[in-house]
Amino acid sequence: MTSTDPTPPLRPTRQRKAVAEAMASFADFRSAQEIHELLGDRGEQVGLATVYRTLQRLADAGEVDVLRTEDGEAIYRRCSDTHHHHLVCRSCGATVEVEGPTVERWTSSMAAEHGYADVSHTLEIFGTCPRCA
Secondary structure (H helix, E strand, O other): OOOOOOOOOOOOOHHHHHHHHHHHOOOOOEEHHHHHHHHHHOOOOOOHHHHHHHHHHHHHOOOEEEEEOOOOOEEEEEOOOOOOEEEEEOOOOOEEEEOOHHHHHHHHHHHHHOOOOOOOOOOEEEEOOOOOO
């Protein structure tokens, strides 16, 4: 690690291991509170603040995907291996991964048109899933 590394590696504490194991047990997006509750159900004693800090560090390290719901709440899940976007149900939170080559082209085009480099983006589309409609 150099002094310019923004985030040092996570020290593998018991609580961080518990959060990582909990994250590996589901494929959908969950809030920090839901993950905290899951840990409690498993008999793990991990404070909610520790769950939040651990999730933020995992997100900073690129190990978890983070979405912001329409009300601003962060929800988390283990990262997928490919760049993708999401359709998110605003009622139940069900999430579908979608690929968007048109979005990728548009993003690159807009960046180039305005002289931007090293561009990244996120895209979440909110609606109501068929089950909730």
